Amino acid sequence: MPMTLRLSDDEAAALRRRAELEERSMQEVARQAVREYVENHSRVELLDEVLDEELPRYAEALERLGR
Numbered sequence: 001m002p003m004t005l006r007l008s009d010d011e012a013a014a015l016r017r018r019a020e021l022e023e024r025s026m027q028e029v030a031r032q033a034v035r036e037y038v039e040n041h042s043r044v045e046l047l048d049e050v051l052d053e054e055l056p057r058y059a060e061a062l063e064r065l066g067r
Contacts, residue, residue: 005030 019026
């Protein structure tokens, strides 16, 4: 899906430098950054959901361990 990404001059310069260092296109670097961002935030959300569901179940045991 085509899209337009508007970057500040500083952001574009930083992206260009990173792409040159990695000998990749700016598009490749930006796409990888988006994938990593989504993956990392999805993991955090999943972990939060699991903790919200399971923590109350083990609250008493965790409290005893903390003593």
